[in-house]
Amino acid sequence: MKKFRQQYTIIGIIALLAACQPNQSETVATEPTGPRYVPNFNADSAYAYLKAQVDFGPRVPNSAAHRECRDYLVSKLEQFGAQVQLQSFEARAYDGTMLDLSNIIASYQPKKSKRILLAAHWDTRPYADKDSVRAEEPILGANDGASGVAVLLEMARVMSQDSLPDVGVDIIFFDGEDYGEPEDYDELQPENSQQVYWCLGSQYWAKNKHEPRYSAYYGILLDMVGAKNATFYREGVSRQAAPSIVKRIWDAGHQLGHGQYFIYKDSPDIVDDHVYVNYQAKIPMVNIIEHDPASEFYFARYHHTHADDMNIISRETLEAVGETVMYVVYQE
Numbered sequence: 001m002k003k004f005r006q007q008y009t010i011i012g013i014i015a016l017l018a019a020c021q022p023n024q025s026e027t028v029a030t031e032p033t034g035p036r037y038v039p040n041f042n043a044d045s046a047y048a049y050l051k052a053q054v055d056f057g058p059r060v061p062n063s064a065a066h067r068e069c070r071d072y073l074v075s076k077l078e079q080f081g082a083q084v085q086l087q088s089f090e091a092r093a094y095d096g097t098m099l100d101l102s103n104i105i106a107s108y109q110p111k112k113s114k115r116i117l118l119a120a121h122w123d124t125r126p127y128a129d130k131d132s133v134r135a136e137e138p139i140l141g142a143n144d145g146a147s148g149v150a151v152l153l154e155m156a157r158v159m160s161q162d163s164l165p166d167v168g169v170d171i172i173f174f175d176g177e178d179y180g181e182p183e184d185y186d187e188l189q190p191e192n193s194q195q196v197y198w199c200l201g202s203q204y205w206a207k208n209k210h211e212p213r214y215s216a217y218y219g220i221l222l223d224m225v226g227a228k229n230a231t232f233y234r235e236g237v238s239r240q241a242a243p244s245i246v247k248r249i250w251d252a253g254h255q256l257g258h259g260q261y262f263i264y265k266d267s268p269d270i271v272d273d274h275v276y277v278n279y280q281a282k283i284p285m286v287n288i289i290e291h292d293p294a295s296e297f298y299f300a301r302y303h304h305t306h307a308d309d310m311n312i313i314s315r316e317t318l319e320a321v322g323e324t325v326m327y328v329v330y331q332e
Helices: 004-019 043-054 064-079 142-161 200-207 236-241 243-255 273-279 315-330
Strands: 083-092 098-108 115-121 168-174 218-223 232-234 262-266 285-289
Touching: 043 064, 043 142, 043 315, 064 083, 064 098, 064 142, 083 200, 098 142, 098 200, 115 142, 115 200, 115 273, 115 315, 142 168, 142 218, 142 315, 168 200, 200 273, 218 243, 218 273, 218 315, 232 243, 236 243, 236 273, 236 285, 243 262, 243 285, 243 315, 273 285
Parallel strands: 115 168, 115 218, 218 285, 232 262
Antiparallel strands: 083 098, 098 168
16 A cells, blocks of 8 residues: 555545546445344454465465465355456556456355445565565565455355345455555656556456446455454545445444444545545445554554564454454345
8 A cells, every 4th residue: 555655645646536537426324224133253264264375475466376375265255155257467567567467356146236345455565665674575464465355255254154145245355456666666756647556456447347337335445454453543535435334334343342443533545445446436435454643653563574474463353353344244
């Protein structure tokens, strides 16, 4: 995701995308008439899916680990009864490298007209550009990549083995989210450049949906949702594009006893995959992402370092996010 020291760039990107699209009237969420059945979210199972991804090593585009993990994710989603599509494409990285990328799309109850979109990115950072050692080597991305995917894999397993929600559900694992410019990159793009080298998969999907007329009632993006003592603030783009869905998610988190994770405080805009889903695909999407606007690290000490490994992962955090998202979806 884009670095906050380039705040003017972030504001410009969002303003440009919003200006280029018709006004989006955010869907008004209505409260369910009463509590509905919600299956149990198994944190141990989610943890196992997270570890399985990390065991492949860094899932950097164009690497063997990337291809092996892609095949694993497709296999698991098919095993869990989803209708799976692989959206493969090429994209040029900031340094000119051509990347072989794949968005993985899984659908449940594809004939349902009312749909919820759940997403995470599955690639990992090709270098540890915030680390003081081995900065040129790729990171494992246990939290930054694998955690969101793991939560959604567990939801897919539950939907295949328990009851389905009353809405159609689409899961997208976006590729190429984390192949942006490193911290010390000095070949700056011209100030009027509209090219963004982060979030390559969501940019591509927003312009080339797996179904040309695809839409969803709303979407939820999970990014870095597995670290110990994580905090999730109400991020700026989410509040602008989908305020009622933000409220529903954070209220559900507190209702379920996860208020220490879902913080009732606002934070600035973050450029992540939800920006392109919101402003190009025109689907209201909320980003649940670990960050702390009061911290000097903002995205935590481990962010884009080799410390982003299994040692920072918490089953309790995975459970808090998984239970909350599952509750919200099953109340539709």
